[in-house]
Amino acid sequence: MPDPVPNPNSEARRAAPIRVPNHNEQAFLAVLHEVIKDIIFLPHEVSARVEGELSEAALQLQRYYQQGGSARFWAGYNIYCMKYPYLEDWRRMVDPSIVPPVALMSTPAYAETTVMPPTSGSEGAAVEVKIKDEDDLKEGAEQERAIESAPPVSVCLDDVEESNIDWLWKPRIALGKVTVIDGDPGLGKSLIAILLMALVTTGRAMPDETPGILGNAMYINAEDGLSDTIKPRLRRAGADFKRVFSLGMVPVKDKDGSVAYERTFLLAEDRFLLEDEVKRRQPKLLVLDPYSAIMGGRDTNKDSDVRMILGPLSKLAEEQNMAVIIIRHLNKSSEACALYRGSGSMSAIAMARSGLLVVRDPRDESRCLLAHIKNNIGEKVDAMEYRVRSDKGSDDEQPYIEWGKTVEISERDLFATPPADKNPTAAEEILQLLTECAPREMSCPTIAEELDLKQNTVRVKVRDLLKKRKIKQHDETRDYYVEKKG
Helix, strand or coil: CCCCCCCCCCCCCCCCCCCCCCHHHHHHHHHHHHHCCCCCCCHHHHHHHCCCHHHHHHHHHHHHHHHHHHHHHHHHHHHHHHHCHHHHHHHHHHCCCCCCCHHHCCCCCCEEEEEECCCCCCCCCEEEEEECCHHHHHHHHHHHHHHHHCCCCCCCHHHCCCCCCCEEECCCEECCCEEEEEECCCCCHHHHHHHHHHHHHHCCCCCCCCCCCCCEEEEEECCCCHHHHHHHHHHHHCCCHHHEEECCEEEEECCCCCEEEEEECCCCCCHHHHHHHHHHHCEEEEEEECCHHHCCCCCCCCHHHHHHHHHHHHHHHHHHCCEEEEEECECCCCCCCHHHCECCCCHHHHHCCEEEEEEECCCCCCCEEEEEEEECCCCCCCEEEEEEECCCCCCCCCCEEEEEEEECCCCHHHHCCCCCCCCCCHHHHHHHHHHHHCCCCECHHHHHHHHCCCHHHHHHHHHHHHHCCCCEECCCCCCEECCCCC
16 A cells, blocks of 8 residues: 655645635534533524524534433534535634544645635635645654544445334334334324233234234323323223323423423434433334424424434434334325325334325225335235224223224225215116105106106106107107016
8 A cells, every 4th residue: 555645845735625614504503612621602692693504403402412411412423524525624613622533624634724714706715725834744644644544434235134013013013113104193003002002011912913012102292292092092002001101292491401391302403302211111113103292393394404314313223123103294295105105204213114194095985094004124914994983982981992993995095085975966866766665656747746856847857868868758648657677
C-alpha cells in the first residue's frame, strides 16, 4: 500500500467544497453550542432565533441533552445527520473541543480548511482544504493508518448465523417486526389491539386458535383515557394487568426535577425514553395507537421523515424480539389497492413486514373483516369475520370483539360498494302483480288501486309491457293478464 503521506513538493490536495452555513443555520449551531453548556431555552426563545425545521430540531436536541447528557445529544445529532447530511461537517461548530468519529471525518487530520470569500457570480463562500506544514504530516499519516486498521462497518454474511422467524400470531403478526393495522374509525382497530394484548399477557390462543405466547404488553395510546376506557376494555378482554404497561403520557420536569406537567408521547422526541422503557419492561407486544397522534407534528406524507422515525423503531423491535403494531386511519382516496389506503406516506406500510386491514364487510354490513393485505415474511391468509359487541343492560357494557369464521374475499372486493336496495319500477310492480294473480285478468283501475299508482302511469306501463310481449290483453274485456305457466 502506498505511503499516505503526500509529497510536500506536489500541489496541495483539494477536497470537495464544504458548504458554509447560512444565517439561519449559524443560529441553529449557536443554540446547540449553548445547549451543551447547560443553557436551557424555552420554545419561543428558540423560534425567535432559528426558523423552520431547524427550530424544531434544536428543541428536540435540547430534550435529548436533558434526558441523557452528551451521549444522547450526539446520538440524536447523528439521527438528524441522516436528514441533513451537511450537519456532519459542522460538529466542531457546535463543540470545538470534540473530535468527530473517525468514520465521519471529511478532512484529513494533516489538512486545514480555509473559508474563501465568494467571487463574483458565485452562489456563496466555499471552503478550501490545504495541507499543513511538514511537521504535521507524520501525525496525519498515523491517523490515516488508524482509519485503515479500524474494524470494518460492513458485515460478512459468512459470519451471520441464520435464525427462524418467531410469531406472535402466525402468519399475521411476527415477533421482531412491525405490523400495520389500517382502518376507518369505529370499526374496532383499538379493540383488536386490546384483545391481542389480553391474549399475550395470559398466554391464550389467538382468535383463529393458533398457539399464543406469554409475555408483557406495552400500550401507547394518545386518544383514550387509562381509567375509564383502556383498563375497563382490557378487563373485559381478560388481560393480566400486571403485565400491561402504558406509555401514553410523558412527564415534563422543571429545573428542580419536579414534574411540571404531562404531555402526549411523541415517537420522534421520545425515542430514547421508549428504548429505556422497552428494555425495562421487556414487552412481547408494543402497540402504538394511532399513528398520526404520536408522530409529533412530523409530516407523515414525507418519506424521509417517516423512515427517519420508524427506522429506529424497526431496529428496536428486532433487537428486543418484540412485535410492534402501528394503528392507522384510512385516507380519503378511492384507490382500490388496499396498500395505498393507509394515511400518510407509503413508507409506513413499505417498512412494515405485515399489513392488516379492517373494513366493513361489503356483503353484510352488520359485520367487519380483518383482512391480511401484505406479508413479506410468509403467506397471506384469508380474512376473518368479526363483530363489535356490547352487552347492553348488563353489569359490563364494555365493547368487545366476537370472532366469526374465515372468509375468502379479493382485495378489490374489500372496498366494493354494497348493492343498493333499489325500488322496483312501476312496470316491474305491474308485471309482478299480474304474474302472482295469473291467470286472473285485471283492468287498469284495478291495477292502479292494488299498487297505489296513478291510472295514467298504469296505462303507459301496460302498453310498454304489451309491446315487449310480457303481458297479454283480452280481446273482449280489454283487461290485462299473464298466462299461467304449467
